[in-house]
Amino acid sequence: MESTTHPTQSAREFKAPAREFDMRFTSTPRGARLARRLVSHRLHEWGHPYSTTTNDTVTLLAAELTANAVRHGHVPGRDFRLRLTVGADPDTSSTSIRIEVTDTRTERTPALAAPTPDAEAGRGLLLVAALATRWGITPRIAAPGKTVWAEISVHPDR
Template sequence: MRFTSTPRGARLARRLTSHRLNEWGHPYTSPANETVTLITAELTANAVRHGHVPGRDFRLRLAATGRLLRVEVTDTRAERLPVTAAPYPDEESGRGLLLVDALADDWGVTPRPAAPGKTVWAEVRLPVAVDTP
C-alpha cells in the first residue's frame, strides 16, 4: 500500500500492520503483533524522516510465508542509507534501527530495481497463529 510521506502516513501504516496481524490470527496485545507493529513504526518513521522526497509517497508491503513475516518499506531516496551506529547517550533519536536489529530475525536494505530509492525490510518468525473469535 502507498502512504503519504508524512507522520500521518507513518501512523496509518503502523495501524494497518496491527490490524492485518490481528486478522491473520495474532491479536493486538500478542507479542508478535506488538513486535511487528514496532518494527513497522520504526521503518515508516525513517522513510518519512530520512527517505522523504517532496511529492513522493512511501510503500508498505507485508508478506507472510508460513510463519515468516516480511515487512518492506520503500521510499524514493537512494542516497540516504540507514545507519545503525549507536547514538551518544544524551541524543534523543537514532535508536530505531537498533530496535529493528534487536527485534527482527533478519533485516536489510535493497535498491529499487526500476526506480530511484530503496527498500528497507525486516523478517520476523511468528508463532503459530491462534484462532480469534
C-alpha cells in the same frame, strides 16, 4: 529472538505468500501512523491478535521503518510504500512475517550506529536489529530509492 544485523543481506521472497498487504502512504507523520495502525489491524485479521508478542513486535517494526522513511527518505511529492507478507519460512518450519518499506531517496542509506547517551534520536534501527530475525536494505532496480525490510519468525505458540 535471534537477530542478525546484516544490512546488505538480501530479502528472500516467499514462493507464495499466504497473506499479503501492499499500500502506498503519504510521506508524512500521519501516513506513517496510518501504516502502523493498518499493519496491526491486518495482523489481527490474519490470526495474530492485538497485544500478542507477534502483533506488538511487527507493529513496532512498522513504526520504526515508516518513521525512518518519512524522516530520512522523504522526497517532496513522493509517497512511501509498505508491504506486509506472511508465509512459510524457507529455512525453518515456522511462519515468517516480513515488512518492507520503500522510499524514493537513494543518497541516504540507513546504517547502524550507536547514538551518544544524550542523543534524542538514532535508536530506531537498533530496535529493528534487536527485534527482527533478519533485516536489510535492498536498492530499487526500476526506480530511484531503496527498500528497508525486516522479518520475524513466528512459532506456533506466539
